Amino acid sequence: xxxxxxxxxxxxxxxxxxxxxxxxxxxxxxxxxxxxxxxxxxxxxxxxxxxxxxxxxxxxxxxxxxxxxxxxxxxxxxxxxxxxxxxxxxxxxxxxxxxxxxxxxxxxxxxxxxxxxxxxxxxxxxxxxxxxxxxxxxxxxxxxxxxxxxxxxxxxxxxxxxxxxxxxxxxxxxxxxxxxxxxxxxxxxxxxxxxxxxxxxxxxxxxxxxxxxxxxxxxxxxxxxxxxxxxxxxxxxxxxxxxxxxxxxxxxxxxxxxxxxxxxxxxxxxxxxxxxxxxxxxxxxxxxxxxxxxxxxxxxxxxxxxxxxxxxxxxxxxxxxxxxxxxxxxxxxxxxxxxxxxxxxxxxxxxxxxxxxxxxxxxxxxxxxxxxxxxxxxxxxxxxxxxxxxxxxxxxxxxxxxxxxxxxxxxxxxxxxxxxxxxxxxxxxxxxxxxxxxxxxxxxxxxxxxxxxxxxxxxxxxxxxxxxxxxxxxxxxxxxxxxxxxxxxxxxxxxxxxxxxxxxxxxxxxxxxxxxxxxxxxxxxxxxxxxxxxxxxxxxxxxxxxxxxxxxxxxxxxxxxxxxxxxxxxxxxxxxxxxxxxxxxxxxxxxxxxxxxxxxxxxxxxxxxxxxxxxxxxxxxxxxxxxxxxxxxxxxxxxxxxxxxxxxxxxxxxxxxxxxxxxxxxxxxxxxxxxxxxxxxxxxxxxxxxxxxxxxxxxxxxxxxxxxxxxxxxxxxxxxxxxxxxxx
Ligand SMILES: Nc1nc2c(c(=O)[nH]1)N[C@H]1C(S)=C(S)[C@@H](COP(=O)(O)OP(=O)(O)OC[C@H]3O[C@@H](n4cnc5c(=O)[nH]c(N)nc54)[C@H](O)[C@@H]3O)O[C@H]1N2
Ligand SMILES: Nc1nc2c(c(=O)[nH]1)N[C@H]1C(S)=C(S)[C@@H](COP(=O)(O)OP(=O)(O)OC[C@H]3O[C@@H](n4cnc5c(=O)[nH]c(N)nc54)[C@H](O)[C@@H]3O)O[C@H]1N2
Ligand code: SF4
Ligand SMILES: [Mo]
Numbered sequence: 044x045x046x047x048x049x050x051x052x053x054x055x056x057x058x059x060x061x062x063x064x065x066x067x068x069x070x071x072x073x074x075x076x077x078x079x080x081x082x083x084x085x086x087x088x089x090x091x092x093x094x095x096x097x098x099x100x101x102x103x104x105x106x107x108x109x110x111x112x113x114x115x116x117x118x119x120x121x122x123x124x125x126x127x128x129x130x131x132x133x134x135x136x137x138x139x140x141x142x143x144x145x146x147x148x149x150x151x152x153x154x155x156x157x158x159x160x161x162x163x164x165x166x167x168x169x170x171x172x173x174x175x176x177x178x179x180x181x182x183x184x185x186x187x188x189x190x191x192x193x194x195x196x197x198x199x200x201x202x203x204x205x206x207x208x209x210x211x212x213x214x215x216x217x218x219x220x221x222x223x224x225x226x227x228x229x230x231x232x233x234x235x236x237x238x239x240x241x242x243x244x245x246x247x248x249x250x251x252x253x254x255x256x257x258x259x260x261x262x263x264x265x266x267x268x269x270x271x272x273x274x275x276x277x278x279x280x281x282x283x284x285x286x287x288x289x290x291x292x293x294x295x296x297x298x299x300x301x302x303x304x305x306x307x308x309x310x311x312x313x314x315x316x317x318x319x320x321x322x323x324x325x326x327x328x329x330x331x332x333x334x335x336x337x338x339x340x341x342x343x344x345x346x347x348x349x350x351x352x353x354x355x356x357x358x359x360x361x362x363x364x365x366x367x368x369x370x371x372x373x374x375x376x377x378x379x380x381x382x383x384x385x386x387x388x389x390x391x392x393x394x395x396x397x398x399x400x401x402x403x404x405x406x407x408x409x410x411x412x413x414x415x416x417x418x419x420x421x422x423x424x425x426x427x428x429x430x431x432x433x434x435x436x437x438x439x440x441x442x443x444x445x446x447x448x449x450x451x452x453x454x455x456x457x458x459x460x461x462x463x464x465x466x467x468x469x470x471x472x473x474x475x476x477x478x479x480x481x482x483x484x485x486x487x488x489x490x491x492x493x494x495x496x497x498x499x500x501x502x503x504x505x506x507x508x509x510x511x512x513x514x515x516x517x518x519x520x521x522x523x524x525x526x527x528x529x530x531x532x533x534x535x536x537x538x539x540x541x542x543x544x545x546x547x548x549x550x551x552x553x554x555x556x557x558x559x560x561x562x563x564x565x566x567x568x569x570x571x572x573x574x575x576x577x578x579x580x581x582x583x584x585x586x587x588x589x590x591x592x593x594x595x596x597x598x599x600x601x602x603x604x605x606x607x608x609x610x611x612x613x614x615x616x617x618x619x620x621x622x623x624x625x626x627x628x629x630x631x632x633x634x635x636x637x638x639x640x641x642x643x644x645x646x647x648x649x650x651x652x653x654x655x656x657x658x659x660x661x662x663x664x665x666x667x668x669x670x671x672x673x674x675x676x677x678x679x680x681x682x683x684x685x686x687x688x689x690x691x692x693x694x695x696x697x698x699x700x701x702x703x704x705x706x707x708x709x710x711x712x713x714x715x716x717x718x719x720x721x722x723x724x725x726x727x728x729x730x731x732x733x734x735x736x737x738x739x740x741x742x743x744x745x746x747x748x749x750x751x752x753x754x755x756x757x758x759x760x761x762x763x764x765x766x767x768x769x770x771x
Pocket of ligand 1: 149481482719
């Protein structure tokens with residue numbers, strides 16, 4: 044046997060896009076591991092990424108697309124015949140019901156490769172349908188909503204090396220890579236702590252990050268607002284605000300001061316079930332810091348008050364003047380994507396909801412986070428003009444991941460046309476009319492555009508350096524397979540329907556400017572993957588021809604940018620007293636949130652290190668530690684309920700009951716059951732939680748306790764009652 048050839052590639056098993064070494068022997072990948080020479084990731088990888096090649100060779104992988112028969116079984120279908128059949132069906136639906144009857148949902152694996160999502164969106168636009176949904180509105184919609192309410196600060200926050208304190212709220216980036224700590228998060232946190240950075244973690248679970256925190260506030264789920272309001276109150280009252288910055292740049296200080304005033308540390312401590320002195324200590328750490336950052340995650344975005352929590356974190360950043368100032372340097376002026384202008388200024392707040400297309404249900408409409416995905420099942424089920432009849436699912440799995448699983452399954456079954464793009468017969472694919480078998484990451488080219496793009500989410504996201512990597516295909520699709528890239532399918536459909544696709548540049552953040560720079564793809568135009576990426580990176584700071592030379596991933600030689608002061612006559616100001624947020628604070632202070640009688644426990648969501656959402660659950664290496672998604676419970680609760688490790692517990696919400704396998708977890712706050720989403724199967728299908736896991740989405744109802752703008756219902760902090768129903 045010859046020596047293995049060493050190649051590098053971008054891991055595309057999650058959004059973090061780590062750089063992996065791939066040892067190739069006889070044209071096949073034999074070993075994957077983190078590239079220790081990579082200047083940003085420095086050798087980091089996880090088991091999900093090291094198994095990337097195994098997913099490609101998984102026995103469960105579809106090697107051709109499938110079409111459902113009338114009896115519910117599936118036949119293989121050639122790519123060409125499949126595109127013919129889907130195009131014909133779309134043509135008939137649009138003719139009979141109008142373009143709005145066709146909808147698109149982009150999930151986790153629809154973003155990893157921008158080419159897929161760009162072509163899918165352009166296809167909907169060409170059809171004339173506004174019905175474009177993504178997982179963002181069931182993930183962390185509070186980020187986009189709060190950004191509009193508070194206003195963006197164009198220069199962002201300083202690099203992590205300057206932070207004296209970091210506060211993580213409902214997020215565990217050491218495991219999830221969810222921002223806050225950047226790439227190689229454990230190493231970065233270690234380095235920051237060595238130089239003296241303090242860490243505050245607010246989470247009902249003693250997470251991997253909380254283990255390393257200076258202060259851990261193990262709040263009651265859903266009760267973060269009182270704690271953050273009390274921290275803001277302490278900072279204001281102890282005169283630790285940056286008054287000059289606030290006066291110069293923000294409106295609403297008096298309204299905010301009055302709104303947080305009722306939240307004394309004692310009041311907040313009682314509401315959140317933590318120690319008032321710990322709240323004071325956290326306020327002191329943050330208050331005394333010169334620079335710092337806040338980062339939140341799914342935990343708080345899903346527990347009922349996501350907009351307000353994210354808003355308070357931006358407000359605290361403003362109160363402390365933690366934003367990057369004029370004269371400071373930005374090390375990353377963009378490689379693939381043009382960043383915001385480096386100005387110490389804000390364009391000011393803007394409207395966050397009712398921004399366009401209205402759903403026909405519950406007054407929901409396009410908001411800053413997108414069209415409310417939590418309203419889509421009802422849109423499909425509600426008869427009448429505009430009803431959604433066809434759904435394209437791009438790299439997502441609604442049946443296991445959307446809230447309100449019962450309604451979701453009903454909706455999927457009601458569709459005239461359901462098309463999933465998935466390498467697998469996922470739970471959603473099983474209900475689809477067509478399952479498109481796509482090429483997989485190591486078989487396609489792509490750059491690190493996704494991770495650079497999400498650098499705009501907040502502190503500790505994306506790259507602080509002008510870093511990028513480009514990957515060419517390392518392997519060919521399996522012999523005898525018939526697969527396309529997702530974009531090729533949308534291109535093929537457009538061609539069959541005589542539609543021209545306008546592909547906007549991903550390098551331009553402003554959607555209007557990106558659309559103005561769009562490249563038209565006429566029907567029948569031959570297109571290579573490089574042609575497509577040339578379009579997608581049109582106008583990128585580093586030109587495409589240079590980007591493709593970075594197959595190892597590198598820091599480009601780019602001029603540092605110095606933040607410029609606010610131009611004269613600039614009108615925009617930040618808003619820390621947005622009336623909607625101030626009203627919500629007032630209702631919480633008045634004790635607005637009623638207790639859920641009879642449902643004393645709370646199911647809280649969490650990620651597991653080795654598994655991403657519903658992906659590749661059949662891979663044994665990902666299940667070394669846990670076979671499915673256990674119900675993690677505090678031993679004190681287990682004792683009170685007579686539960687032992689491995690027992691089956693019934694978990695019942697107002698909506699439905701599921702069964703979970705109990706796993707003792709002293710790190711979980713008593714009263715909580717921590718469970719990962721996107722496991723289990725469709726209702727009536729499984730039903731052994733030890734084999735399929737349990738679906739927490741079944742506990743939730745989209746029309747109960749939902750956000751008025753993004754529609755996100757309570758997907759964490761779900762009130763439940765528990766009952767022991769068996770042991771091993
Ligand atoms: N209760 C509760 N519900 C939640 C959450 C929670 O914390 N609690 N989290 C929410 C969040 S944050 C999200 S993002 C959503 C996730 O929602 P989705 O994105 O809808 O769900 P995933 O399970 O990520 O679906 C990914 C699909 O992509 C497929 N796939 C894998 N590799 C590829 C590939 O290379 N190409 C293509 N085309 N497909 C591929 C997988 O087989 C899988 O079916 O779930 C949400 N639901
Ligand atoms: N290994 C792995 N990595 C992933 C994923 C995965 O499935 N596995 N999924 C990816 C996806 S789609 C996303 S969106 C990101 C999400 O990334 P994160 O948001 O960091 O996700 P989690 O690790 O679940 O962290 C959420 C935390 O919120 C806490 N929490 C729950 N309810 C509350 C509450 O009411 N208040 C507070 N303060 N905390 C609460 C939970 O205990 C948990 O520790 O991760 C991504 N990365
Ligand atoms: S963190 Fe994500 S990108 Fe990095 S190796 Fe793991 S799965 Fe791949
Ligand atoms: Mo997510």
